Amino acid sequence: MKKSTKIFILLLLVALVVVPLKLLPDAEFSGADGEAEGVIQQIAPSYEPWFEPLIEPASGEIESFLFALQAAIGASVIAYYLGYRKASKKNA
Template structure:
């Protein structure tokens, strides 16, 4: 097994461990930051009234779907960026001029 393959498998194992171990060993329920913040504000200032009301308050299922959509769009942008960067690096290493934007030659008299 090549060294890079071993390192990749160790990284995958570390990511799985970091994601899975808290689920196995942490007692209690995981709560969202919004709920914790609302509880803290209610405890510190019981007469607090929000300045604005939301225009659209989706159900839990719709909110979960919107969150998943946001994550998918973000992952798409990140994947696109890494794909472009990798292709640009490969084209530059191969010595082709396709890695740079099209620019007219310096002696072009248009």
């Protein structure tokens, strides 16, 4: 990998991770599930969910870990597929 590519990746990571945290120090980062629940309670206060989670994580950290693990597995599958396609085209 070229040195300029490594520098670009490093700057991209800084821009995507550090800059938002510095610009929004008091921001509350929450997921879409919590936002949707709030809107549903405003629209229909008597609504009862018809499904409960099969497994409730013990803490928010475990929930975040499981979400990150799910994202990593998905990214790995996509990367494998793209690499497989590129190699099969190269060998054809």
